[in-house]
Amino acid sequence: MKIICIGRNYVxxxxxxxxxxxxxxVFFLKPDTALLNRNRPFYYPAFSSDIHYELELVLKINKxxxxxxxxxxxxxxxxxxxGLDMTARDLQENAKKKSLPWAVAKGFDQSxxxxxxxxxxxxxxxxxxxxxxxxxxxxxxxxNSSLMIYSFEDIISHISNYMTLxxxxxxxxxxxxxxxxxxxxxxxxxxxxxxxxxxxxxx
Ligand code: MG
Numbered sequence: 001m002k003i004i005c006i007g008r009n010y011v012x013x014x015x016x017x018x019x020x021x022x023x024x025x026v027f028f029l030k031p032d033t034a035l036l037n038r039n040r041p042f043y044y045p046a047f048s049s050d051i052h053y054e055l056e057l058v059l060k061i062n063k064x065x066x067x068x069x070x071x072x073x074x075x076x077x078x079x080x081x082x083g084l085d086m087t088a089r090d091l092q093e094n095a096k097k098k099s100l101p102w103a104v105a106k107g108f109d110q111s112x113x114x115x116x117x118x119x120x121x122x123x124x125x126x127x128x129x130x131x132x133x134x135x136x137x138x139x140x141x142x143x144n145s146s147l148m149i150y151s152f153e154d155i156i157s158h159i160s161n162y163m164t165l166x167x168x169x170x171x172x173x174x175x176x177x178x179x180x181x182x183x184x185x186x187x188x189x190x191x192x193x194x195x196x197x198x199x200x201x202x203x
Contacts, residue, residue, distance in 0.1 A: 001168040003030040003112055004159055005056070005085055009148050009174025016177050025150045025158045028102050030085075034112040041201040042110050044184050048088035051182055054175035055133040055141045055190050058083040059152060060117055061169040068160040073153035074126070076165060079117035082131060082190045082197045085172050086111040089181070114170065115190060115198025126152060134189045135182070143176030150174075 007026040008014050014021055036042060044051060060079040068076060085106070092105035123129055126145065133141040145152070155173060159165065182188070182202045190198040 001032055001166065001170065002163075003032065003034060003170045003172065004028075004163070005030060005106065005172040006150065006155055006174040009150055010143065010176040011147070011149065012177035013175055013179065016179070021149065025155055027155075027159060028106055030107045030112050033109055034107055036110040036113040036200070039115070039199045040113075041203045042086065042113060042182075043203050044182075045088070045108060045110075047108075048090055050088065050090040052087045052089045052179050053133065053135070053141075053182055053188055054085040054087055054179045055131065055143070056083055056085055056172040056175050057081075057129060057131060057143075057145055057192075058114060058117075059156070059171040059173065061165045061171065062167060064164065064166050065156075066160050066164040068157050068165070070153045070157040073156040076156055077152070077171075078120045080120055080123065080126065080129065080192070081115050081117035082192060083112055083114040083170070083172050084188065084190070084198070084200060085175060086113065087179075112170075112172070113188075113198065113200045118192060118195070118197070129192060131190065131192045133178070134191070135180070136187055137189075140180060141176055141178035145173075147176065148174060
């Protein structure tokens with residue numbers, strides 16, 4: 001399976017990192033070795049001193065598709081969850097300056113903690129799902145899928161023009177504002193509406 005991540009999908013987050021609003025969805029990949037599930041702890045890697053959390057709604061692809069038209073895109077996922085797009089911000093800033101790829105900054109081992117998934121049918125409107133992240137019990141990020149520049153359907157359609165989507169692929173749909181650093185001992189807890197979906201301790 002592959003993990004596809006959308007960058008720059010919430011206006012307020014784009015502003016906080018001084019980026020431009022993209023004319024089409026920007027995406028990058030994480031390898032399957034980035035996955036961290038079952039609420040296992042995240043071990044702070046030695047190669048970075050500025051690891052950031054980015055909480056994102058995650059779609060789980062349920063069938064193979066390519067060149068998916070937007071009006072059919074919602075048929076290609078039936079579960080929604082949350083994931084943390086853990087980012088070595090220092091390595092990413094360095095890569096940006098030199099116009100180098102983000103593979104290391106975004107794709108290192110354990111850089112994709114994911115929580116459990118909820119059936120899409122649990123939600124009356126997938127374009128209006130609220131979520132938030134607590135760091136040591138204090139809310140640091142709040143988001144709602146209604147605030148995304150590109151909808152779930154836009155994203156699936158766009159990616160599938162370039163890459164075949166397969167069952168089990170995960171799509172991280174972008175982070176809202178409020179990203180920030182973690183340190184050893186921190187506890188991250190993420191919620192969809194009021195339901196806790198993900199817990200991750202930094203060790
Ligand atoms: Mg992200």
